[in-house]
Amino acid sequence: MNRRFLSRLLAVFALSASGLLALPASAADEAADVMIKRLSTEVLATIKTDAAIQAGDISRIIALVDAKIMPHVNFQRMTASAVGPAWRQATPEQKKRLQDEFKILLVRTYSGALSQVNEQTIVVKPMRAVPADADVVVRTEIKGRGDPVQLDYRLEKTPGEGPGWKIFNLNVLGVWLVETYRSQFAQEINAKGLDGLITTLSDLNKANAKR
Numbered sequence: 001m002n003r004r005f006l007s008r009l010l011a012v013f014a015l016s017a018s019g020l021l022a023l024p025a026s027a028a029d030e031a032a033d034v035m036i037k038r039l040s041t042e043v044l045a046t047i048k049t050d051a052a053i054q055a056g057d058i059s060r061i062i063a064l065v066d067a068k069i070m071p072h073v074n075f076q077r078m079t080a081s082a083v084g085p086a087w088r089q090a091t092p093e094q095k096k097r098l099q100d101e102f103k104i105l106l107v108r109t110y111s112g113a114l115s116q117v118n119e120q121t122i123v124v125k126p127m128r129a130v131p132a133d134a135d136v137v138v139r140t141e142i143k144g145r146g147d148p149v150q151l152d153y154r155l156e157k158t159p160g161e162g163p164g165w166k167i168f169n170l171n172v173l174g175v176w177l178v179e180t181y182r183s184q185f186a187q188e189i190n191a192k193g194l195d196g197l198i199t200t201l202s203d204l205n206k207a208n209a210k211r
Contacts, residue, residue: 032155032165033127033138040122066107074168075103082181086189094194101201108208120144
């Protein structure tokens with residue numbers, strides 16, 4: 001697996017998706033682009049003034065990400081899409097391990113990136129959707145030092161209790177992350193099988209934990 005490339009994409013994902021730390025009860029009636037804009041603005045402001053995050057308190061950041069960000073992602077759908085057709089052949093235990101290791105990878109990447117957020121701002125572009133749409137793309141741009149970063153969220157409207165919208169894919173600089181993961185994971189699965197992919201993710205997570 002091209003770990004450097006994967007880690008780079010995850011790092012950008014983590015930095016820009018940090019706007020999903022809080023969600024009010026009224027979010028079920030809120031448009032997806034309005035939600036992304038409001039939450040991103042609020043959270044970026046909070047991160048900039050949080051001394052512990054700025055100082056890189058990893059344990060605190062990991063707990064924050066796990067509790068506040070991950071509930072707003074359709075994580076099972078992301079994992080299944082990234083694994084691809086092999087997901088259907090995976091045993092319940094393999095599916096659990098894949099989700100667990102993939103989540104750790106994302107959470108730790110989030111954690112490292114959150115401490116770097118300081119002068120960035122987010123611009124949400126006009127959304128091409130109608131109120132009845134249950135699957136939308138919110139296009140944004142992260143501006144700060146250096147060139148702007150294209151960041152497009154793909155969200156689905158969820159029925160029942162909980163957040164009104166959940167992320168299930170992200171486009172960074174023209175590259176959809178789930179498709180990128182699928183390509184990377186397919187190489188591991190073809191060479192080593194699902195258990196090999198699980199081992200690779202586990203080894204990567206262990207290496208990241210030592211940094």
